[in-house]
Amino acid sequence: MRVLVIGSGAREHALCVSLAADPAVERLVCAPGNAGIAAVAQIEPVKATDPYAVAALARQVDAELVVIGPEAPLMAGVADMVREEGIPVFGPDAAAARIEGSKSFAKAVMSAARVPTAESRTCDDASQVAAALDLFGAPYVVKADGLAAGKGVVVTDDKAVALAHAEDCGRVVIEEFLDGPEVSLFVISDGTTAVPLLPAQDFKRIGDGDEGPNTGGMGAYTPLAWLPEGCVDQVMRDVVTPTLKDLASRGTPFVGVLYVGLAITTRGPRVIEFNARFGDPETQVVLAMLETPLGGLLCAAATGKLASHPPLQWRDGAAVTVVMASAGYPAGSHSGDVITGADQPGVFHAATARNEAGELVTSGGRVLSVTAVGSDLPAARAEAYEKLERIHFEGAQYRNDIAAKAESNQVAVS
Numbered sequence: 001m002r003v004l005v006i007g008s009g010a011r012e013h014a015l016c017v018s019l020a021a022d023p024a025v026e027r028l029v030c031a032p033g034n035a036g037i038a039a040v041a042q043i044e045p046v047k048a049t050d051p052y053a054v055a056a057l058a059r060q061v062d063a064e065l066v067v068i069g070p071e072a073p074l075m076a077g078v079a080d081m082v083r084e085e086g087i088p089v090f091g092p093d094a095a096a097a098r099i100e101g102s103k104s105f106a107k108a109v110m111s112a113a114r115v116p117t118a119e120s121r122t123c124d125d126a127s128q129v130a131a132a133l134d135l136f137g138a139p140y141v142v143k144a145d146g147l148a149a150g151k152g153v154v155v156t157d158d159k160a161v162a163l164a165h166a167e168d169c170g171r172v173v174i175e176e177f178l179d180g181p182e183v184s185l186f187v188i189s190d191g192t193t194a195v196p197l198l199p200a201q202d203f204k205r206i207g208d209g210d211e212g213p214n215t216g217g218m219g220a221y222t223p224l225a226w227l228p229e230g231c232v233d234q235v236m237r238d239v240v241t242p243t244l245k246d247l248a249s250r251g252t253p254f255v256g257v258l259y260v261g262l263a264i265t266t267r268g269p270r271v272i273e274f275n276a277r278f279g280d281p282e283t284q285v286v287l288a289m290l291e292t293p294l295g296g297l298l299c300a301a302a303t304g305k306l307a308s309h310p311p312l313q314w315r316d317g318a319a320v321t322v323v324m325a326s327a328g329y330p331a332g333s334h335s336g337d338v339i340t341g342a343d344q345p346g347v348f349h350a351a352t353a354r355n356e357a358g359e360l361v362t363s364g365g366r367v368l369s370v371t372a373v374g375s376d377l378p379a380a381r382a383e384a385y386e387k388l389e390r391i392h393f394e395g396a397q398y399r400n401d402i403a404a405k406a407e408s409n410q411v412a413v414s
Helices: 010-020 051-060 071-075 078-084 094-101 103-113 126-136 159-169 231-249 282-289 294-302 377-389
Strands: 002-007 027-032 065-068 120-123 140-144 153-156 172-175 182-190 194-196 205-207 211-214 219-222 255-265 268-275 318-325 335-338 347-349 352-354 360-363 366-374
Touching: 002 010, 002 051, 010 027, 010 282, 010 294, 010 347, 010 366, 027 051, 051 078, 065 078, 065 294, 071 078, 071 094, 078 094, 094 103, 094 231, 094 255, 094 268, 103 120, 103 172, 103 231, 103 268, 120 126, 126 140, 126 159, 126 172, 140 159, 153 159, 153 211, 159 172, 182 231, 182 282, 182 294, 194 231, 219 282, 219 377, 231 255, 231 268, 255 294, 282 318, 282 366, 318 377, 366 377
Parallel strands: 002 027, 002 065
Antiparallel strands: 120 172, 140 153, 140 172, 182 194, 182 255, 205 211, 219 318, 255 268, 318 366, 335 360, 347 366, 352 360
16 A cells, blocks of 8 residues: 655654554655654655645555545645545545534534533624623633634633733634543544544643643543543543534534544543544544554545444553654744754654755754553653753753643543
């Protein structure tokens, strides 16, 4: 099988490593890729959000499966164009990708499907925002309606901060705050059949103890020993199945991975958000635990054959990833800092490049995802941080407490 992966982040690096390990994948191409992905896949230049360019590249490399990683190409209709060429695609069309691209659309789907979620109001002006903030009270939850690369959400007790974020975003969704620990669940769908992967937990804030501003994610771990028994089955029944049915009824069946962001509240699981693609950095730990060949799984979803795919097989133990970010992130980032020690298994590249001297350098905010698998969570966590200590670049920042509460059994649904 010849596979083309679209994207250039740590998520795509993890996808490429797993696809390269699948004996059925005979050729692997990634576009535009990054310095780390180049070690496992052929790199081709392309503008990922250009449907015509991606479709032309898919024809050029004779792809039998196209896997679209980031959300922006999905919203731009890349999957639509490639499908028109008769090439199977793992990733929803632009209409179905609105489940991520528009928070208000996602809320409309959840309402129609009677999905348990936070109460919300969609606001277009300052007076509506102020009224919604007063209605729900603190902590205030303000979400940009459109794509924001994982950084469009503010959760704050400061009303002035909430108002300022809403003003910066334009159209926003204001929600009630959901208590309880958060969970990320990836669900593979062919539009009719859906299969859950291992649930994971990620860490959005930049600093230890969940301090500081939100980021695209600073680390993750799986599995979740504290998750109530039967929770995944409940989410599949009450959230995923009705959501996929509603999307299909709108003429936009969802083919790809539906990311279900959940709060495990005292009233049960509640949906925080949907995404239309694999999350980063949760993908790194979930795929590290997957024994089932990835190429066959994604191809089965892309071709409507998921119902006949064998049950998924998982490794024993646990996986942990810790993100190393560049100086100034998330407000900004620093590029060109030389990286050493990154040539270790399980180190996935997000924002890296090669300088004129051929050295590996930083090229953006979240630079590397340092991932390890261990016999249990403490072992995986220890190995991830040991790997991290061998990696160096100027101004590197990372959290020291990824999975620490889970390791000490301090995560619980109260």
